[in-house]
Amino acid sequence: MTSNLSLLALLALVVGATAAGVGCAAAPSDDGNTAETTASALETKDHSKITGASCHDAKLPEAFCTRLQQEAFNVDHNEWTDLSAHSQTEFGQSTCDAAAATQKRLHDLGADVRTILGSDHDSASPSTANDLAHALGRAMHTIQDNCAHSGMSNEQHAWLDDQDVCVAPDMNPDTKPEALQCAREESAAVMTAFHDALVAANMNPADLSAATAITESNPSRKQACTFIKRWKQWDGVDSRWDNELTRRDFRKTLTTAFSVEARTADLCADGATLTSPTQEPKVEVTDPWCPGLSIFCIGE
Numbered sequence: 137m138t139s140n141l142s143l144l145a146l147l148a149l150v151v152g153a154t155a156a157g158v159g160c161a162a163a164p165s166d167d168g169n170t171a172e173t174t175a176s177a178l179e180t181k182d183h184s185k186i187t188g189a190s191c192h193d194a195k196l197p198e199a200f201c202t203r204l205q206q207e208a209f210n211v212d213h214n215e216w217t218d219l220s221a222h223s224q225t226e227f228g229q230s231t232c233d234a235a236a237a238t239q240k241r242l243h244d245l246g247a248d249v250r251t252i253l254g255s256d257h258d259s260a261s262p263s264t265a266n267d268l269a270h271a272l273g274r275a276m277h278t279i280q281d282n283c284a285h286s287g288m289s290n291e292q293h294a295w296l297d298d299q300d301v302c303v304a305p306d307m308n309p310d311t312k313p314e315a316l317q318c319a320r321e322e323s324a325a326v327m328t329a330f331h332d333a334l335v336a337a338n339m340n341p342a343d344l345s346a347a348t349a350i351t352e353s354n355p356s357r358k359q360a361c362t363f364i365k366r367w368k369q370w371d372g373v374d375s376r377w378d379n380e381l382t383r384r385d386f387r388k389t390l391t392t393a394f395s396v397e398a399r400t401a402d403l404c405a406d407g408a409t410l411t412s413p414t415q416e417p418k419v420e421v422t423d424p425w426c427p428g429l430s431i432f433c434i435g436e
């Protein structure tokens with residue numbers, strides 16, 4: 137923390153950082169309503185923006201794009217404790233098991249899309265459009281989160297957020313420009329595949345205009361504060377997996393499931409390693425002086 141940083145500014149940063157939550161949330165509010173943040177990249181509002189932009193680029197109806205980005209936004213609120221939803225590793229879980237869990241989630245959500253498209257549905261009904269947005273939006277959140285998290289644990293993520301606020305800026309993985317770019321690229325590829333799946337299922341994309349809107353909800357302050365304290369359990373070992381390898385696989389897993397049941401191969405088959413080629417050296421986990429975080433989390 138710089139000595140001339142005002143408490144107000146610090147708290148603004150703290151809100152942005154703690155709100156990163158499982159890695160991607162906007163400023164949390166006790167009433168669950170949307171709030172603005174100070175940070176700039178892959179936070180909850182960016183899931184919404186990137187998802188909406190890729191949907192518009194695919195020329196899908198406005199109402200569907202709105203619902204889709206709301207579904208992507210709400211993953212941090214609705215699936216806060218499911219780390220596979222955020223491309224992360226549970227405490228004590230192996231990298232291969234965590235990657236397999238994310239892979240399974242994406243397969244299952246892609247299969248949900250395929251089931252809806254293959255069922256005897258009313259193409260122009262709100263439920264068809266909304267159900268498609270629910271499955272696809274949740275999957276896009278996970279695909280986008282992989283760009284920022286690449287399997288890191290919440291303990292590591294909390295440490296990086298804590299360092300970002302209190303010691304050295306630009307350590308929050310959710311604010312890395314390359315993560316944002318990766319999320320845009322992956323989202324565009326997924327939306328193209330989704331559009332192709334609609335056409336292959338003889339569904340008129342214009343029918344998705346029947347989608348209806350839902351409320352966007354943030355994680356609570358309690359959830360954010362529980363998260364930010366988890367750095368104390370981190371062992372200092374960078375647990376990220378290979379982003380280039382997994383982003384290709386996760387995209388293929390999801391988009392293949394749009395049309396066929398076949399599963400993609402286990403990422404750790406044949407003893408393959410998923411270790412990140414940019415793995416950081418082990419760090420000493422020490423307690424930084426960070427009053428803003430304590431103030432923000434008073435009572436939590």
Ligand SMILES: [Zn+2]
Nearest residue numbers: 160212222281
């Ligand atoms: Zn997330």
